[in-house]
Amino acid sequence: MVDDYPSRIDTSAGxxxxxxPVLHDPRGTDTPGPLTPEQLASFERDGFVVLDGAFSDGEMDACMRELEAFGxxxxxxxxxxxxVEPESDSxxxxxxxxxxxxxxxDLATDPRIADVARQILGSDAYVHQSRVNLKPAMTGKEFFWHSDFETWHVEDGMPxxxxxxxxxAMTDNTEFNGPLMLVPGSHKWYVTTVGETPERHxxxxxxxxxxxVPDEESLRRLVDEGGIVAPKAQRGAVIFFDCNTMHxxxxxxxxxxxxxxFFVFNSVENLVVDPFSGQEPRPEHIASRQRIEPLG
Ligand code: 6CS
Ligand code: FE
Structure with missing residues (x-):
């Protein structure tokens, strides 16, 4: 398959x-859903939308209990x-x-999430990746700037x-605890990055x-245009963001x-192929290849 989004192959970034398109069914003809036309328009423009109060405290308690049971x-x-964290065993x-x-x-397939994903993607969808990010107290380290799509394209073969x-948000996101930061409008640009992907990256x-990860100049160009926002998502809120939004x-x-x-929904019309890096695919628990279960 031709690589329409080459990255990590040149010595210069750009x-x-x-x-x-950002919305694949902008009028909601095939995949109507819970987002209002205004929310859809802001997702199209900014590359994200925040739904406050989507889940109750009781529902978030159940998720946190499950997480504690994992621990x-x-x-x-x-x-x-x-x-585990880079500098501790948390x-x-x-x-x-x-x-x-x-x-x-149940959370991934809840209509409050799944119907929004389908509405944005304009098709049925399946979970490409899921994870819980814990960001432990005082030791939780950063996630450096990136577009998820850049990795999923190069390392997972997402076309x-x-x-x-x-x-x-299972806990409140505040200015003190390392909230998600996004660059509005950045999803409309693909930042090609420099450097070869190491084996088993x-x-x-x-x-x-x-x-x-982007170079300083590319990030500055995006931020000059769109600024940086860090929504104070309260517990129970959901932030939906496009696969290519810089964050x-x-x-x-x-x-x-x-x-x-964190749940990543990929369109059933966008199934992954061989990684564009030419390397071995990442394991199934990081990128679904076998387990394609449409939300339905
Ligand atoms: O590897 C992934 O799929 C995700 N994780 C990181 C740290 N960066 C890219 C992508 O968001
Ligand atoms: Fe990410």
Whole structure:
């Protein structure tokens, strides 16, 4: 397949315009959903939309209890799905939670999330990746600036920009605990990055990403145009963001964890192919290839 979004092959970085629409069914003819026309328009313009109060405290309590149960299980901790922080042995992320836990599988397929994903993608969708990011109190480290699509294209073979992420705030996101930061409008540009993908890159990148990240000038151009926002998502809110929106998050200096559940929905019309890096695909728990279960 031709590579319409080449990256990590040149010695110089750059911006190219996005080649795919942001909304694939803008009028909602085939995939109507809960977002209002105004919310859809702001997603199209900014590359994200925040839905406050989507889930109740009781529902978020159930998710946190499930997460605590993961933490008490030493066998689960030893599995490759569990990623630890770069400078401590605190748990940073747990992958494939929609596959391994009924609580998180119910959350991923809840209409408050799934119907929005379908509405944005204009088709049925399946979970390409799921994870819980724990960002533990005081030791939770950053996620450096990146476009998710850049990684999913190069390392997972996702052909087109037709995926959307839902980040569910299980705890409040504040200015003190390393909230998600987004660059409005950045999803309309593809930042090609410099540097070759090391073999088994995921073994380091999921702890601290250094390849597939933008250079300073490209980031400045995006931020000159759109600025940076860090929505103060309260517990129970969901932030939906486009697969190509430039984002990052800082360290958590607060004495409380900042925990989000994160689900990536890919269109069933955008199934992954061989990675464009030419390397081995990443493991199934990071990028679904076999388990394609349309939301329906
Ligand atoms: O590797 C992934 O799929 C995701 N994780 C990181 C740290 N960067 C790219 C992407 O968001
Ligand atoms: Fe990301």
């Amino acid at each position: 911006l190219m315009p996005r080649l795919d 008490r299980d030493p066998a689960r901790r030893a599995r490759p799905e569990t990623i 748990v940073r992320s747990v992958f494939a939670v929609h596959r391994d836990s009924e609580v998180f599988s 087109r920009m037709r995926a959307v992420s839902a980040s569910v 995921y073994e380091t990148s999921l702890r601290r990403q250094e390849i597939g 990052a998050s800082g360290v958590n200096l607060s004495p409380y964890p900042r925990s989000n559940a």
